Amino acid sequence: MSLGSKGNRARARGVAMITAMMITALASIVAVNLAWDNALDVRRTMMLLNRDQAIQVALGAESWVATILSQDLAENETDHLGEIWAMQLPGLPIDGGEVFGVIEDLQGRFNINNLIDQNGEVEQQSLQQFQRLLNVLGLDPRFAAIAGDWLDTNADASFPDGAEDGVYSALMPPYRPANQMLTSVSELAALDGMDKQTYDILAAHITALPGRTDINVNTATPAVLQALDENMTLGDVEALVSERDSGGFANVATTFSSLVTPVVLNTLTDSTHYFQLKVIVRIDTVRITMYSVLLRGPRGSVTPIVRSFGTL
Numbered sequence: 001m002s003l004g005s006k007g008n009r010a011r012a013r014g015v016a017m018i019t020a021m022m023i024t025a026l027a028s029i030v031a032v033n034l035a036w037d038n039a040l041d042v043r044r045t046m047m048l049l050n051r052d053q054a055i056q057v058a059l060g061a062e063s064w065v066a067t068i069l070s071q072d073l074a075e076n077e078t079d080h081l082g083e084i085w086a087m088q089l090p091g092l093p094i095d096g097g098e099v100f101g102v103i104e105d106l107q108g109r110f111n112i113n114n115l116i117d118q119n120g121e122v123e124q125q126s127l128q129q130f131q132r133l134l135n136v137l138g139l140d141p142r143f144a145a146i147a148g149d150w151l152d153t154n155a156d157a158s159f160p161d162g163a164e165d166g167v168y169s170a171l172m173p174p175y176r177p178a179n180q181m182l183t184s185v186s187e188l189a190a191l192d193g194m195d196k197q198t199y200d201i202l203a204a205h206i207t208a209l210p211g212r213t214d215i216n217v218n219t220a221t222p223a224v225l226q227a228l229d230e231n232m233t234l235g236d237v238e239a240l241v242s243e244r245d246s247g248g249f250a251n252v253a254t255t256f257s258s259l260v261t262p263v264v265l266n267t268l269t270d271s272t273h274y275f276q277l278k279v280i281v282r283i284d285t286v287r288i289t290m291y292s293v294l295l296r297g298p299r300g301s302v303t304p305i306v307r308s309f310g311t312l
Helices: 003-075 124-136 142-151 165-169 185-190 196-203 222-226 234-244 252-256
Strands: 089-094 097-105 274-283 286-296 302-309
Touching (some): 003 097, 003 274, 089 274, 124 142
Antiparallel strands (some): 274 286
């Protein structure tokens, strides 16, 4: 056998070996990729299942809270911060995680939709009350007129602080005022001049409920109480908060008649129809937050009217 033939066979064996090694490497890469894709698919499926389960748990918590609110009305027609619904729901263990939440009385806040009357025009008493609330919070009171223009049905800017189509259409990108009641306070972020810091301070004291609503003084924030009348002092508010701690005011009319005008007195109450449930569910690495606005009727029926996940 010639040296050339031996060399050819050696080269052929080398090529075959390299080819086998490449095939083995490619097969390993394909196998690893398939295993990785399969692991991702399994993980993705588990996350979707956990998310669906978390949503069902949140809806179950909503149903449980509805029962609590219904029973509360059957036992007592007044609502105050000493009742069981006003306490933060303790963390409850569930399969693979936990659920916890809190219920808030939305009528303890200023209803931004009170700014307009049934004819779609700005209601001056509510406008002044909102201006006082902004002042109490250390915010620019001009936002009251700007918010009024955002809600009212006309295109005439309030003088001197209003803002209508001309202001918003000049922005980039341009947009127009809602000219109707709000469904969420987050819409106020679109007001002319509104910044995140102002919105974050204001959001805890306002709400957007359908139609005009009274203020529950048993649960109102101190800032909302102080905004009821221009002559209300910080000392008055501290005395009111102390008085209601024992279970709410014994008689709203008697307590507030010397502090507010008769017109404002007619807008105060000691009971509530609108509540907000914030429920957080954690299962494995999945975490969801559900906000639910609950309407409690005069006979105790509780109906969710707005649900949102992750944001108010």
